[in-house]
Amino acid sequence: MRPFIALAASLLCVSAALSAPVHAHPVADDPATAHFLANEAVLIEAGETKILFDPLFTNSYNTYPLVDPQTKAALMAGEAPFDGIDAVFVSHVHGDHFDAEEMNAYLAAHRDVILVAPFQARLDMRQAAGWSETFEARLRIMPFVAEPQALSLAGGAIEVTAVHIPHAGGAQRAHIQNMAYRVTLNTEATVMHLGDATPDTPIYDTHAAHFEARRTDRAFPPYWLIGRWGGNETRARLNADEITGIHLPMLAPSWLSQTGEDYFTAPGQTRGLHPHSDD
Numbered sequence: 253m254r255p256f257i258a259l260a261a262s263l264l265c266v267s268a269a270l271s272a273p274v275h276a277h278p279v280a281d282d283p284a285t286a287h288f289l290a291n292e293a294v295l296i297e298a299g300e301t302k303i304l305f306d307p308l309f310t311n312s313y314n315t316y317p318l319v320d321p322q323t324k325a326a327l328m329a330g331e332a333p334f335d336g337i338d339a340v341f342v343s344h345v346h347g348d349h350f351d352a353e354e355m356n357a358y359l360a361a362h363r364d365v366i367l368v369a370p371f372q373a374r375l376d377m378r379q380a381a382g383w384s385e386t387f388e389a390r391l392r393i394m395p396f397v398a399e400p401q402a403l404s405l406a407g408g409a410i411e412v413t414a415v416h417i418p419h420a421g422g423a424q425r426a427h428i429q430n431m432a433y434r435v436t437l438n439t440e441a442t443v444m445h446l447g448d449a450t451p452d453t454p455i456y457d458t459h460a461a462h463f464e465a466r467r468t469d470r471a472f473p474p475y476w477l478i479g480r481w482g483g484n485e486t487r488a489r490l491n492a493d494e495i496t497g498i499h500l501p502m503l504a505p506s507w508l509s510q511t512g513e514d515y516f517t518a519p520g521q522t523r524g525l526h527p528h529s530d531d
């Protein structure tokens with residue numbers, strides 16, 4: 253598999269360099285990287301293109317780690333590595349993923365940032381302190397529909413396809429719109445963030461064509477997908493080269509270390525997004 257992947261990837265890079273002005277940052281000098289903050293908060297950086305998933309939340313439910321105050325302050329202030337963020341993605345509106353007031357404050361402070369979020373996030377933000385009508389132009393709201401959604405941001409430097417995957421927990425959580433985002437940065441690195449996606453498989457079969465449509469370099473599934481399915485089935489279902497589990501509780505489940513799979517467990521951990529360029 254690897255030589256084929258490397259060849260396909262280098263062809264992609266060559267054609268992108270010839271045709272796409274968005275591909276401003278050389279791949280080899282500037283490999284894409286994922287940085288872990290806490291819970292499901294991840295920064296993805298590819299050259300000068302940067303996105304955040306589920307970065308602003310305030311409720312640990314006494315179970316999940318919060319972003320530490322210094323990191324949160326740097327994020328709100330736009331200090332490195334949180335300078336030049338292009339877009340923030342929210343998977344769903346639970347308090348361990350999203351805080352409407354903090355998001356309002358963030359958008360007020362960072363006037364170029366685009367927010368991609370479920371419609372429930374917009375409803376919450378409009379009710380929360382700090383809302384401004386001027387934010388509307390920077391919101392890319394995902395409707396609560398079954399069909400896959402596509403978005404292009406930052407002049408094509410960020411390509412998004414998203415599907416609604418129900419929240420884990422069954423009927424009790426069915427009213428929550430949980431989005432699974434697949435995002436390609438600078439045409440070079442593709443990541444997937446699934447929020448609190450259910451491990452029940454029928455919805456993944458329903459969206460098989462969506463998952464097959466593009467290979468993901470690294471997916472960040474909630475750890476319970478790996479627990480339920482195992483690593484190989486998780487990679488196969490998501491069509492991902494590599495997976496790193498997220499959303500670990502402070503007390504990690506005992507089976508975790510036995511899976512032999514990769515997880516983000518501590519703030520500051522990073523993972524490369526270029527398995528094909530390591531050859």
Ligand SMILES: [Zn+2]
Nearest residue numbers: 344346419448
């Ligand atoms: Zn949730």
